[in-house]
Amino acid sequence: MTKVGDTMDFAPEPRVVANDSHLADPRGAGKECAESLTKWFESRIPASLELADGSVFQGFSFGHPESTSGEVVFNTGMVGYPESLTDPSYAGQILVVTYPMVGNYGVPAEERDLLGMLAEFESDKIHLKAIVISDYSFCASHYSANSTLGQWLMRHKVPAIYGVDTRALTKHIRNLGAVLGKLAISGSVPALSLPQYNPNEVNLVAEVSRRETQVYLPPSSKESKKQCHILAVDCGMKNNIVRYLVNVLGVKLTVVPWDYDFTADQFDGLFLSNGPGDPTKVMATVEHVRTVMQQRPSTPIFGICLGNQILGLAAGATTYKMKFGNRGMNQPVIDMRTTRCYITPQNHGFAIDSTSLPANWMPFMVNANDGSNEGIIHALRPWFSVQFHPEACGGPTDTSFLFDHFIRNVSEPMSATVTTIPYSIPVIYRKVLVLGSGGLTIGQAGEFDYSGSQCIKALREEGVQSIVINPNIATVQTSWGMADKVYFLPVTPEFVTEVIKRERPDGIFCTFGGQTGLNCGVQLEEQGIFEKYNVKVLGTQISAIMMTEDRELFSQAVAECGYMVAESACCTTIPEAVDAANKIGYPVLVRAAFALGGLGSGFAANETEVRQLCQQAFVNSPQVIVDKSLKGWKELEYEVVRDANNNCITVCNMENFDPMGIHTGDSIVIAPSQTLTNAEYFRLRECALKVVRHLGVVGECNIQYAVDPFSQEFRIIEVNARLSRSSALASKATGYPLAYVAAKLGLGSDLVT
Numbered sequence: 001m002t003k004v005g006d007t008m009d010f011a012p013e014p015r016v017v018a019n020d021s022h023l024a025d026p027r028g029a030g031k032e033c034a035e036s037l038t039k040w041f042e043s044r045i046p047a048s049l050e051l052a053d054g055s056v057f058q059g060f061s062f063g064h065p066e067s068t069s070g071e072v073v074f075n076t077g078m079v080g081y082p083e084s085l086t087d088p089s090y091a092g093q094i095l096v097v098t099y100p101m102v103g104n105y106g107v108p109a110e111e112r113d114l115l116g117m118l119a120e121f122e123s124d125k126i127h128l129k130a131i132v133i134s135d136y137s138f139c140a141s142h143y144s145a146n147s148t149l150g151q152w153l154m155r156h157k158v159p160a161i162y163g164v165d166t167r168a169l170t171k172h173i174r175n176l177g178a179v180l181g182k183l184a185i186s187g188s189v190p191a192l193s194l195p196q197y198n199p200n201e202v203n204l205v206a207e208v209s210r211r212e213t214q215v216y217l218p219p220s221s222k223e224s225k226k227q228c229h230i231l232a233v234d235c236g237m238k239n240n241i242v243r244y245l246v247n248v249l250g251v252k253l254t255v256v257p258w259d260y261d262f263t264a265d266q267f268d269g270l271f272l273s274n275g276p277g278d279p280t281k282v283m284a285t286v287e288h289v290r291t292v293m294q295q296r297p298s299t300p301i302f303g304i305c306l307g308n309q310i311l312g313l314a315a316g317a318t319t320y321k322m323k324f325g326n327r328g329m330n331q332p333v334i335d336m337r338t339t340r341c342y343i344t345p346q347n348h349g350f351a352i353d354s355t356s357l358p359a360n361w362m363p364f365m366v367n368a369n370d371g372s373n374e375g376i377i378h379a380l381r382p383w384f385s386v387q388f389h390p391e392a393c394g395g396p397t398d399t400s401f402l403f404d405h406f407i408r409n410v411s412e413p414m415s416a417t418v419t420t421i422p423y424s425i426p427v428i429y430r431k432v433l434v435l436g437s438g439g440l441t442i443g444q445a446g447e448f449d450y451s452g453s454q455c456i457k458a459l460r461e462e463g464v465q466s467i468v469i470n471p472n473i474a475t476v477q478t479s480w481g482m483a484d485k486v487y488f489l490p491v492t493p494e495f496v497t498e499v500i501k502r503e504r505p506d507g508i509f510c511t512f513g514g515q516t517g518l519n520c521g522v523q524l525e526e527q528g529i530f531e532k533y534n535v536k537v538l539g540t541q542i543s544a545i546m547m548t549e550d551r552e553l554f555s556q557a558v559a560e561c562g563y564m565v566a567e568s569a570c571c572t573t574i575p576e577a578v579d580a581a582n583k584i585g586y587p588v589l590v591r592a593a594f595a596l597g598g599l600g601s602g603f604a605a606n607e608t609e610v611r612q613l614c615q616q617a618f619v620n621s622p623q624v625i626v627d628k629s630l631k632g633w634k635e636l637e638y639e640v641v642r643d644a645n646n647n648c649i650t651v652c653n654m655e656n657f658d659p660m661g662i663h664t665g666d667s668i669v670i671a672p673s674q675t676l677t678n679a680e681y682f683r684l685r686e687c688a689l690k691v692v693r694h695l696g697v698v699g700e701c702n703i704q705y706a707v708d709p710f711s712q713e714f715r716i717i718e719v720n721a722r723l724s725r726s727s728a729l730a731s732k733a734t735g736y737p738l739a740y741v742a743a744k745l746g747l748g749s750d751l752v753t
Helices: 030-043 081-085 149-155 166-176 204-208 239-248 279-295 306-315 401-411 446-461 493-503 514-526 542-549 551-560 574-584 607-620 678-695 725-734 738-746
Strands: 003-005 046-051 056-061 068-075 093-097 130-132 139-141 160-162 179-185 214-216 229-234 252-257 269-272 301-304 319-335 341-352 361-367 373-378 383-386 431-435 465-469 485-487 507-509 568-571 588-592 602-604 624-628 634-642 648-656 699-707 714-720
Touching (some): 046 166, 068 130, 068 319, 081 093, 093 166, 166 319, 204 279, 214 239, 229 279, 239 401, 269 279, 269 306, 269 401, 279 306, 301 306, 301 401, 306 319, 306 373, 306 383, 361 383, 383 401, 431 493, 446 738, 465 493, 493 514, 542 551, 542 678, 542 714, 568 574, 574 588, 574 624, 588 607, 602 607, 607 624, 634 678, 634 725, 648 678, 699 725, 699 738
Parallel strands (some): 093 130, 130 160, 229 252, 229 269, 269 301, 301 383, 431 465, 465 485
Antiparallel strands (some): 046 056, 046 179, 056 160, 068 179, 319 341, 634 699, 699 714
16 A cells, blocks of 8 residues: 655655654664664654643654644544544644544545535644644555645644653643643744733634635535525534535535624524634624524524534523533433434533523533533424534534434424434343353454353343353353353253253343354244243344344345445355356355354365365355455454444444455454544444444444455445454453443343443
């Protein structure tokens, strides 16, 4: 893959480089390489971040070599630095990125879309004062990279510092609160001589808002018979808001400056945009909104971010400055209408005081972390707003439906949205059977012992008696004091049936013992054992498991979601497999269905190799899958958790160090991914949530992708509707106990509670 380095040398081999003004080329061997590396270390420009409380954090400059000052805040997003840096809501701030490595995928070209806006950015410039990171990737590895992050910052004259302990810095800000600070670059103005800029004393909206009114028309394919006309107030409006309203929803959009008097203008709906700073600095906008509410009470209003605070002030509520704000792409909010939880992108330091809301106004959304207000809604009028960014970019698009609600208020004023709170009669389980990990072999299956142990722990906490079937005494889950009762028997339909007859459990978990337990559960369902003995399958149902295990059913389900798997065919004989390979075209991947860890799989370049692989595969499985080879594509996976109320989250994503063609078990996996842009990361995340919901998974599952390293194309490889090997890795890497949570969800709990 082509790599863009800060030397402006586009050679594909890795290089140790610094920023453009201090080049060092370590290519060579021995003494020359060591001297070059030493020269690079000595050429780094020292820099320091000095906070108002006297704390100093040392690092090195990699952006514009000029000192600056502002308010120091942090962002918890893993991707999306080009989008965040160009978000006008960051005006006046020094941004600390908590993700440890930044710059991996570089910065795309500054090309404009059909609306005349920069296609990959949220405005025409970088608005923040400076950026602070832990580890900077001097070499960008992505097909879309036009420059490195450092080169881009230099062009826009934005200072930056790396080598900072951002974890310690973030913890300090959380304890202290958002704090003023100075970024001092060696060779520039020292901190003592640098005046302190305080964005809280400035009307930042006046600085970032456009100066003239602009009108955007939708593409002809999106025009409707009765086109909605939306007037948007630009308080620092992100490009993607315009793109979503115009390109996706097909509205005519008039965007006006923040202080424009729109009270006498003609429009169907009023939109209040995001923006930086204190909402009380934009009282001119607040008064205009209040006038519209008084004179045109039937006109729908929708606000986001700063627009939420403006609507609140116009209604008569008050706002306050938060201790350190909410900035990132993973903030959970609760919809007060349904108790559904959504993961949202946010960037704000002020919030509405919910206790100050006047009559007929009520909280719409609430932050699940700190309980702060995340939105307000009027009981009688078509007015609502949210504190987060439904349009995302960067971040997840889980709440984009709010734009549709707004447009529905405009186009169908008599419609009434009905929302209900999910409820089901609680089921009390007395005794639950857990299918264990089965026999261990060298180098595998220990992960499933971990999953089963976590399941037993959850059962004990819920007061449910646990019965485990596992023939291996060398496991944690069969240790004394773990399960209430252990049967050292093979995990096969015959033995499990006998245990069911004897113990008469209320429920059974089939997804904690790997492929062995899963296959056993499928066979028991087909034999009618569960129905005969009134045993409830907990968590993901057998029908969903069978859909993921049968390639044809799985391909159909994926297609119904609008996505693609690699071209493939399911075969039960060697001649069928040979014929399928000839139709698909070589090379192909031949693998056994219903098999653990890719057993009996491999790549075939011709008919002879297909026959050889099939002979091995049919020993382990009655079915062979022949796939189109995606060798060389990047391999990624997402760990997904879903409850019975349709709350769904991705806990972790991982990227294989090696490309497709090398089995995961023989490779190195890195969590989280390192080479995905914001668009790619959340495109795959959105796909994962959509597919998992469609399949009806309850608990934890794993979805694997093949991603073309040179385009936006990707394929779904498979979905493991069970705890997989990577689940244990993800649990340890993130601290999120996937198996434990999956067991709780299977017993009826939900992700919100």
